[in-house]
Amino acid sequence: xxxxxxxELEVMKALWTTGPDTPRALLEARLAPFSWAANTINxxxxxxxxxxxxxxxxxxxxxxxxxxxxxxxxxxxxxxxVLDRLYGSPRNFVAALARQGIxxxxxxxxxxxxxxxxxxxQ
Amino acid sequence: xxxxxxxELEVMKALWTTGPDTPRALLEARLAPFSWAANTINxxxxxxxxxxxxxxxxxxxxxxxxxxxxxxxxxxxxxxxVLDRLYGSPRNFVAALARQGIxxxxxxxxxxxxxxxxxxxQ
DNA sequence: TCTATCATACTACACTTGTCGTAGGTCTGA
DNA sequence: TCAGACCTACGACAAGTGTAGTATGATAGA
Numbered sequence: 001x002x003x004x005x006x007x008e009l010e011v012m013k014a015l016w017t018t019g020p021d022t023p024r025a026l027l028e029a030r031l032a033p034f035s036w037a038a039n040t041i042n043x044x045x046x047x048x049x050x051x052x053x054x055x056x057x058x059x060x061x062x063x064x065x066x067x068x069x070x071x072x073x074x075x076x077x078x079x080x081x082v083l084d085r086l087y088g089s090p091r092n093f094v095a096a097l098a099r100q101g102i103x104x105x106x107x108x109x110x111x112x113x114x115x116x117x118x119x120x121x122q
Numbered sequence: 123x124x125x126x127x128x129x130e131l132e133v134m135k136a137l138w139t140t141g142p143d144t145p146r147a148l149l150e151a152r153l154a155p156f157s158w159a160a161n162t163i164n165x166x167x168x169x170x171x172x173x174x175x176x177x178x179x180x181x182x183x184x185x186x187x188x189x190x191x192x193x194x195x196x197x198x199x200x201x202x203x204v205l206d207r208l209y210g211s212p213r214n215f216v217a218a219l220a221r222q223g224i225x226x227x228x229x230x231x232x233x234x235x236x237x238x239x240x241x242x243x244q
Numbered sequence: 245t246c247t248a249t250c251a252t253a254c255t256a257c258a259c260t261t262g263t264c265g266t267a268g269g270t271c272t273g274a
Numbered sequence: 275t276c277a278g279a280c281c282t283a284c285g286a287c288a289a290g291t292g293t294a295g296t297a298t299g300a301t302a303g304a
Binding site for chain 1: 293
Binding site: 013072077078079082083085086087089092093096099100102109110111112113117118 | 135194197204207208211213218222229231232233235240
């Protein structure tokens with residue numbers, strides 16, 4: 001797996017929330033804020049297909065794109081890549097966030113997750 | 123501030139550990155594992171200078187590069203950018219790591235940091 | 245059936261990134 | 275003082291990314 005560029009990732013995020021979908025539907029339902037031309041989205045989808053992140057199938061008069069990599073898997077891969085690239089450890093990552101300001105509710109959420117990770121398999 | 127490409131980030135990491143330094147010294151002391159040509163490092167340093175990440179000063183017969191952005195600041199910025207790009211919250215980021223496998227010591231380190239951020243185990 | 249519409253495939257193009265090569269100046273030992 | 279050795283500045287070039295235009299085929303009313 002390879003890390004995706006920003007724009008392609010935005011398209012994947014859209015696909016992850018809608019599920020298999022056509023370019024136009026994605027544009028209208030999820031990607032409108034980017035004000036991309038329809039062709040632009042097609043380009044990103046083609047590139048994602050080339051990279052094996054989505055499958056293309058003809059659906060009536062338009063293409064239907066289906067995610068082949070799910071969000072969980074991509075995030076699992078990407079998060080570790082983030083650590084390797086710059087932080088080394090989860091602790092350093094969170095410490096960096098904290099330096100820049102971490103909200104109390106974010107901290108609490110994180111603590112809740114840790115409690116769960118510790119309480120769970122053990 | 124902008125996120126740096128991989129290679130430029132490696133050079134910044136080298137500069138952060140050595141402090142102000144010359145291209146050759148960086149290459150020999152920190153960047154040898156990459157097997158980059160000397161010119162390659164010069165290019166990365168020039169680009170970093172263009173982007174305002176380092177300052178250049180003539181030091182005898184070679185250039186001395188000084189980091190203008192410190193590691194703490196860059197990490198603070200970058201870590202938040204990582205969340206915005208894909209995870210939304212620290213919790214989601216750590217959850218993604220956990221899915222892919224997080225080591226027990228990493229978890230403990232992180233917990234220790236949280237305790238500290240919360241002002242100790244209160 | 246002819247035309248306006250829409251979708252796709254293909255092409256384009258500037259900018260960024262990864263990686264060096266070349267040209268030309270300076271220092272240093274023979 | 276002259277050839278290497280080094281250094282830097284600048285150019286180069288392929289691949290990747292951001293963004294869209296063009297050509298072309300299918301479609302659905304008029």
